[in-house]
Amino acid sequence: MEEGSSDTNPNRINRIDGEAVPRAESKDGKQHLPPGNHGRRCSLPAGSRSYSKEEEAEPASANPRYQGVVGGLLFIARMTRPEISVHVNLLGRRTKDHTTQHWKTALQVLQYLHSTRTDGLRLRKPEGTELASHIYADASYGGEGARSQTGVMITLGNQLVGWYSRRQDVVALSIPEAGYIAGCEGAKDASWPVQFLEELGIVSQPNLHTDSEGAYNLSKQPKVARRSRHIENRFHYLRQQVRAEKLTIRTIPGKNNPVDTLTKLLPMSSVNGWK
Amino acid sequence: MGADAHPGDDALPSDGWYAPVAETPNKPVKIDGAIVTDPIKRHRRTAAAWTELVGARGPSGRSARSKVFAVGADPDHPTDQQASNGPQAAGWAKARARERDQCMKYKVFTKIRKEHIPEGTRIVDAKWVCLVKRRSDGTIEKHKARNVGRGFTQEDGINYDETYAQMMRPETFKILLVIAFHRDWAIRQWDVVVAYLQALLKHDVYVTDINEDGEVEYWKFDKALHGLKQACHEWFKTLCDIMSTQVEYGMVPTNSTQSLSGPMLMTSSELHQGKRT
Numbered sequence: 001m002e003e004g005s006s007d008t009n010p011n012r013i014n015r016i017d018g019e020a021v022p023r024a025e026s027k028d029g030k031q032h033l034p035p036g037n038h039g040r041r042c043s044l045p046a047g048s049r050s051y052s053k054e055e056e057a058e059p060a061s062a063n064p065r066y067q068g069v070v071g072g073l074l075f076i077a078r079m080t081r082p083e084i085s086v087h088v089n090l091l092g093r094r095t096k097d098h099t100t101q102h103w104k105t106a107l108q109v110l111q112y113l114h115s116t117r118t119d120g121l122r123l124r125k126p127e128g129t130e131l132a133s134h135i136y137a138d139a140s141y142g143g144e145g146a147r148s149q150t151g152v153m154i155t156l157g158n159q160l161v162g163w164y165s166r167r168q169d170v171v172a173l174s175i176p177e178a179g180y181i182a183g184c185e186g187a188k189d190a191s192w193p194v195q196f197l198e199e200l201g202i203v204s205q206p207n208l209h210t211d212s213e214g215a216y217n218l219s220k221q222p223k224v225a226r227r228s229r230h231i232e233n234r235f236h237y238l239r240q241q242v243r244a245e246k247l248t249i250r251t252i253p254g255k256n257n258p259v260d261t262l263t264k265l266l267p268m269s270s271v272n273g274w275k
Numbered sequence: 276m277g278a279d280a281h282p283g284d285d286a287l288p289s290d291g292w293y294a295p296v297a298e299t300p301n302k303p304v305k306i307d308g309a310i311v312t313d314p315i316k317r318h319r320r321t322a323a324a325w326t327e328l329v330g331a332r333g334p335s336g337r338s339a340r341s342k343v344f345a346v347g348a349d350p351d352h353p354t355d356q357q358a359s360n361g362p363q364a365a366g367w368a369k370a371r372a373r374e375r376d377q378c379m380k381y382k383v384f385t386k387i388r389k390e391h392i393p394e395g396t397r398i399v400d401a402k403w404v405c406l407v408k409r410r411s412d413g414t415i416e417k418h419k420a421r422n423v424g425r426g427f428t429q430e431d432g433i434n435y436d437e438t439y440a441q442m443m444r445p446e447t448f449k450i451l452l453v454i455a456f457h458r459d460w461a462i463r464q465w466d467v468v469v470a471y472l473q474a475l476l477k478h479d480v481y482v483t484d485i486n487e488d489g490e491v492e493y494w495k496f497d498k499a500l501h502g503l504k505q506a507c508h509e510w511f512k513t514l515c516d517i518m519s520t521q522v523e524y525g526m527v528p529t530n531s532t533q534s535l536s537g538p539m540l541m542t543s544s545e546l547h548q549g550k551r552t
Binding site for chain 2 (some may be wrong): 162
């Protein structure tokens with residue numbers, strides 16, 4: 001999936017370095033966006049999982065406004081714009097040692113937001129009488145420092161209520177393991193809204209959706225296999241939750257998993273598909 | 276790239292708002308040993324006046340004045356001096372009067388003589404923060420002036436202790452919205468005007484500032500002032516109190532998320548019964 005996106009969309013990457021990127025050194029410190037850009041939809045940076053590849057040739061240069069910009073983006077990503085979560089998460093790791101490339105990428109995200117500023121998160125009236133909660137969890141294996149990226153989305157009555165994109169705090173040795181860790185994160189995130197809803201008198205058993213067959217099997221079978229024996233005990237929280245029937249785990253095809261947009265830098269065509 | 280793009284570094288145009296006020300000439304000012312060449316003075320008081328007012332200065336007081344504020348570089352966010360001497364002085368005077376009226380209305384403070392302040396009490400410093408509020412088309416909606424305590428002059432354990440205030444998680448908000456949609460409830464929201472001025476203070480807080488006639492005044496605050504370290508915390512406690520004790524609300528905080536704040540602070544017993552209309 002990752003490889004495909006960078007192959008089919010070479011333009012996306014080039015545009016980070018190209019003319020479309022506004023100059024950062026604005027005199028009054030306000031002009032982030034180039035004039036005449038209004039009305040055109042810009043795209044988010046895509047293709048590379050981390051921005052580290054392009055940046056190597058660039059000399060390091062810290063922009064004093066970087067941290068503030070990323071801070072603002074974090075808020076936006078958390079409140080109404082899930083699609084920029086992964087970008088902001090990647091940018092947010094480099095507040096101390098960012099390069100020109102990171103700054104440009106941050107500006108590109110700003111540019112994207114500006115060009116799509118009428119977009120937002122839309123909550124509709126849930127259908128049916130039950131409020132079912134679904135958790136979607138996914139991980140992209142490997143990445144910066146060999147740690148995988150977790151993406152989690154929480155929906156209630158098919159309305160997106162929570163999401164995040166985060167780097168896993170341990171190194172996963174295999175794709176199923178990364179998926180299993182992501183599933184565990186999803187299970188943890190499921191427990192809080194469920195308790196909250198219970199207190200409001202709404203009973204809702206969460207369903208955890210993962211596209212990782214391996215993670216599904218790991219959560220169902222209590223066996224210690226050669227390739228899973230090293231998994232830290234705490235991640236078996238997922239298995240325990242499944243066994244206690246607090247949670248139903250299901251597998252879905254990867255292309256049906258909306259969380260893909262939270263684990264990888266997908267091309268805009270894929271991101272737009274989930275809007 | 277970028278290293279030379281500090282907003283305050285460019286020479287400020289000398290017309291209108293940006294003009295340095297008369298008594299702060301554009302020359303290097305020495306503040307706490309650091310030479311500051313910025314034409315806009317950070318605070319109207321000289322170091323000597325400050326020492327007289329606050330007495331022995333704590334580390335927070337020192338760092339406060341050597342800190343570079345962006346205030347004053349933006350015409351919509353003028354310093355106190357720029358506001359009173361600039362072309363919109365009348366608007367600012369009105370805004371300040373409005374703020375003072377609010378303080379009177381909620382009996383926020385009582386004027387006090389300096390002799391009545393217990394010996395050794397840290398006196399909190401105050402200042403005016405001015406902001407031009409604009410509509411989306413750029414026209415001026417109103418001038419907003421707010422008397423704020425400079426919280427960094429407070430001392431832990433004497434002027435405040437707890438400062439934690441809850442924030443609502445975005446997920447909580449969205450979950451409540453979905454529930455409301457699902458059950459066809461109407462959604463109401465409230466905004467409490469000058470919330471902090473209604474929050475009861477636990478500690479004795481003495482504040483000093485220069486009044487409109489240029490005299491030094493001392494106040495004892497009974498309710499929170501914006502900028503005080505504990506303002507959020509005390510407001511949260513006050514609001515909890517009101518919502519849980521008054522019969523007409525009768526709300527209790529949920530255990531799973533006490534972090535609901537503001538109007539969504541608590542889930543009422545009405546919510547259980549779906550009585551909200």
